[in-house]
Amino acid sequence: MKKWLSIVALTVMSLVLAACVSDDAGANSEDGGSTEEITIGYFPNINHVAGMVAETKDLYAETLPDGTKVNYQYFPDGSSFMTAIETGDIQGGLVGPGPAMNHFTSGAEVNVVAAGSTGGTVIMAREGSDIKSPEDLAGKTFVSPRVGCTHDVQFETMMKEEFGLTSDRIDGEMKHVTGKPATYASLFETKNVDVATVPEPWASSIEEQGSGKVLVDTQDVAFGETLPAAVFVTSQKLVDENPDMVESIVEAHKKATDFINENPEEAKQIAINKIKDITDQELSKEVIDRAWERIDFTYEVKEENLQKFADASYDLEFLKEKPDLTGLVDTSFLD
Structure with a gap:
């Protein structure tokens, strides 16, 4: 009887361990491929075209382990985006620097790992x-x-x-x-x-x-040409526990940004199509052309520009305490 119970216990333990492995980030399937699943977020704004290009061109598939499933979530505002980052509902994506800094100064453990664009x-x-x-x-x-x-x-x-x-x-x-x-x-x-x-x-x-x-x-406009209009954010937890994933995500974002600068006409059409899909509003080519002139697409980010903007937020009483953004920006994944 004891021997039979031991066998049952071992069987149950094996099933539990198997379930844990299949749920862990970076788990491998039987054929050696990844069973990871990630979600990337962005807004239907021109400043976030890198997200649209990465999705349309499936660029994350080129940088993440084979078999990784990539989902996308679209946001109407920065607060809901940052909440999704903090809860782990999304693993990364593009948001305005304001919400990123506000949540960071409120105690959120998040990192800006790249820029998305300036201007706009x-x-x-x-x-x-x-x-x-x-x-x-x-x-x-x-x-x-x-x-x-x-x-x-x-x-x-x-x-x-x-x-x-x-x-x-x-x-x-x-x-x-x-x-x-x-x-x-x-x-x-x-x-x-x-x-x-x-x-x-x-x-x-x-x-x-x-x-x-x-x-x-x-x-x-204040900070019009120096402030990132969009930054790429992920959680500090993901940076600490799975830096390889963060590196792969940032690499795909860099590829999307390079594609925009090297293929502006195709990138514009992608933006038109995705904005229509997300908002049900179709923008004309003339609108996109005009908007494009006001934006510079770049993944380079400077912490000092974000700090100046954060100081302005404090002066306007959006922040209760004078902000210190030390630790918010991590450019190591851009190297």
């Missing part, structure tokens, strides 16, 4: 609003994707430093509301907002539709 933020005024200069924005309503997001901080920094105007969030003269960038044209048409801080390609789309006009172009 445009300040638009509603057609017919009689707004001719940012100085006219006292008492006006502006929209950004989310409180404290990258585009919000860029706009509010510019307004405070150059025109002495702040939002009602800190008892200022401008009213702030939030909304998805794809809806900004309709918000202009219904006159619900006067000004929008807009990521591409939605700024160029608004221009084409005629519901808004450029008030401040990319190069004149």
